[in-house]
Amino acid sequence: MSAAPRAALAALGLGLWALVFGLPLAALAAAAARAEGFFPELLPLTLTSVALAAALAAAAVALGAVPGAMLAALRRGRAAFVFLLFLPLLFPRYVLFYLWTLPLSPATPLGDFLAARSPELARAAFHAASVMTLVFWYWPLAALIIAQGWRAIDGDVWLRARLEAGTLLRTVRVALPLLARPLACAFGAVFVLLLTEYGTFHLAGIRTLGTELGVLYELTGSSGAVARASLPLAAAAAIAALLLARRPGFLHGPERGARSAVPQAGLYEYLWCALLLGVSCVLPLALLALNLPEPSAFARFWPLQGEGLLWSAGAALLAGGIAVATAGGALALQSFGPAGRALACLLHATIFFTMFIPGALAGAGTLAASAWLPAAFGRGLWPIASGQAACFTGVALVMLHACGRAVPARVRELVALDGARPLAAFRRIYLPLAWPLVAGAFALVALLSLTELPATLLLLPPGVPNFTQHLLNQMHYARDAHVVASCALLAVLYIAAAAAAVLFARVRLRRAAPPLCLAGLLALAAGCGAAAADGVPDVLVVLGRTGDGQGEFLYPRAIDIDAAGNLFVADKTGRIQKLTAEGAVLRIARVPRIEAGKPTGLSVGPDGRLYVADTHYSRVLIFDAEGVLRGEFGSYGTGGGRFIYPTDVAFDGAGRIFVSEYGGNDRISIFTARGEFVRSFGKPGAALGEFSRPAAMAVDRARGILYVADACNHRIVRCSLAGEVIDALGAAGREPGAFAYPYGLALLGDGRLVVCEYGNNRIQVLAPDGRSLACLGRAGRTPGCLAYPWAVAVAGGDRAFIVDAGNNRIQVWRL
16 A cells, blocks of 8 residues: 555544544543542452353353364364354354243243242343353354464474373473463453453343443443443453554464464364354254244334334444544554554554443443534434444454455565555555455444444434344343344344355455445435424423432333322332322332342222232232332232233222233233232234233223233233223334334323333323324433333323333423
């Protein structure tokens, strides 16, 4: 590359580095210096995180030792073997964990057996699945690093050792000392990455520093608090970054032609690798195939997730472009003398440091830096893409560092002797050999960014659809048909991407690549239109703020109002706060247990007692007016009077209690006022009379109708109070009369039904005949805007109290 293009690339990379790395890291340092105190759970979470990461990293290195030696020894089929090693790494870890837990879900033989014994036993099984998922995901990475260590050993030294010593002595005296550094490098890389693990531990309910940083930011809104809580992780990341910045080419091993130090693998080695690949990749895909839903779940994927997938793909492609340009600029700086090399070293170190820190910390830095930038940088796809690029530019840097190795040293010498012009040499010699690595770096960063979680969740602006966020939320619903369909389509996408990479590498579709990329971008642009604005609500007051104190909320999810006009609000801390209509706290009650999960529904009964759907403990709790627990009914099971995941409680005024539930039963059960089971109706499915996560209920006593929010079927089902299904209102969509995950229902005195739509971030009002009368609100942070509303209650004829879960508040609107 000639001087002018090289200088332009260096300038572009330096500018992007300043926006994506320099400013966020400086903002984090400044915020940490201003913050006071430390995260109170820092020490126990640090110890838990370190112990867990060390154990899993050691297991991954042990599993990857034999495949690493095999990879170093292969003379034929090395590319195919590397592809097989990379195949498990293509799939997001939390998706593989979800697939492994499908047999543990409720309404499966194993899931029912575990849950019937105790919730703790079921949680232990999920913890074990998360450990297995991570070990079997990271061993290929350890094997790739170990292989480079084997390839660096002089083959003659190893040959003499084979002639003079037995297997055990040769391993102890020769192999282990020579492989000490690669083994330590493999352990360190996996250890640091496991310290920052989020998605798998989050779904399994394991609390580590990596999972709690996002919660801490939500509680405090402080990047400084997150930075101070991340100090142990940042220290480990800094060590790893400095080591990798000194030798970014370590992972590429010696030049081609180096003599292998290990002999060809035998039958047992091949069987071991086949077993590892089978457990890592084949078995999860087999579980996915065995649990494929009906075609209707796939048919509804695009109407529900198409827009979110396109926006996510747009952010991922932008992140890939930022990463490749930044990494290319960092490498180009090395050719500008000592000053350029020093600056390049700084860029390398900060890029690798940001790759190893938790994604939530990188996202917090991006948010902190947005205060120093024009407002345009805080809107649209840029904040998400920049956070994702910060997490994965290190991957692009390692891959682009190999571009120099793509051109053999002999070819470089011939080019220099020939005296070819720099631009001609770049176009005719270097580009044809190096472009697959550049394209591969872009594609790999884009694929990783598409399913990145912690930074995306922190940076996602309200109203911007996102496939990954939605997928993670739906995974909490256990074996849901839409989640399985999404995982299947994601698996197809990643396998297709891997196949395309092989095709590009073998066939070199140079002429086809630009039009294909252009067609993809045009399709993306065509599908990313803005949603139409909904009606503007009349906001009366906003109650609460983020926090775990009195009158504060942390992701509230349930609400009801008693005869005196007092509010009862449950949030993810396990508290049930009783407040006046003006927000003054009267009393706080707590559910007995929250380790397995928190309640998602509550209702005030005709007798004034509070009935709480204790979702993850398969029961209904009954509190008196003073907040004292007085009773409960229900237990885990599929028989009459038993629950899996109860979601809401309703009353018909004639002494009967209705309880909705999901997780495998997906039905409505009817009880007497004493909690005695009468009957149930409904079953899992999408046909009329079937439910998919019935999330809320409302009773119209005057008309004898029970309304059921059939959330994952995106409709409102009307039933008689005797339990006969009458009809269903709406379908999946955004237009008036359609719904996206209706989670909450409330009935006005004149018979109008108020529907709280989690997926559309709005409130929709329906006439008694089912017509849509109004759609109010839109996604956002300001009053009148909503972020993932979960429930609604009404009082005073026309006042709606809306649980604005994502904004940690209750909004009161006049309807």
